[in-house]
Amino acid sequence: MDVADLRREYSKGGLHRADLPADPLALFETWLGQACEAKLSDPTAMVVATVDVSGQPWQRTVLLKHYDAAGMLFYTNMGSRKAVQLAGNPCISLLFPWHMLDRQVHVTGRVEKLSAFEVMRYFHSRPKDSQIAAWVSKQSSRISARGVLESKFMELKQKFANGEVPLPSFWGGYRVVIDSVEFWQGGEHRLHDRFLYQRERDGWQIDRLAP
Structure with a gap:
């Protein structure tokens, strides 16, 4: 297969400057709602990029769990690769x-x-099973086989069968304090619409970007 020949036109509609709200979260909420209405798989899934101490970027997909004017929230094992990298460089x-x-x-x-x-x-x-799973996995560490996870999961499921699962000391979350938001809408002939919101002291600067 020649991947260079794989292409399609983007014809879902445009994005116009006159239609942009002053606050990017208002447009994000509209688009997220439309993604849910379209029954996309995991509409809250987001690719999270961090950088390690050598400057190597890393990416992985996590789920957005809340958003408001203060930022966007996600949760993770605080011993994971992403958490270690964010401890050294909080940019995301x-x-x-x-x-x-x-x-x-x-x-x-x-x-x-x-x-x-x-x-x-x-x-x-x-x-409850998701709570137990948080205890089972030392995220990003090497394991010998999947059976190690499954055995530990069953052991803890039995242990917590009749009681509350305690919060692991190594489990936490982050708020992403937003500096910029870019909206990309595919356009015909590769003439895509891109608008960048950048935070300023008294609001947001909005610029159209070339595709």
């Missing part, structure tokens, strides 16, 4: 790849750790 990039709608949203910012109360509240809102 998020990408929402809504390909079926010919859309992408790209967010840049810096992370701050969530409070113990915020983490506890979300942890206990998860299904």
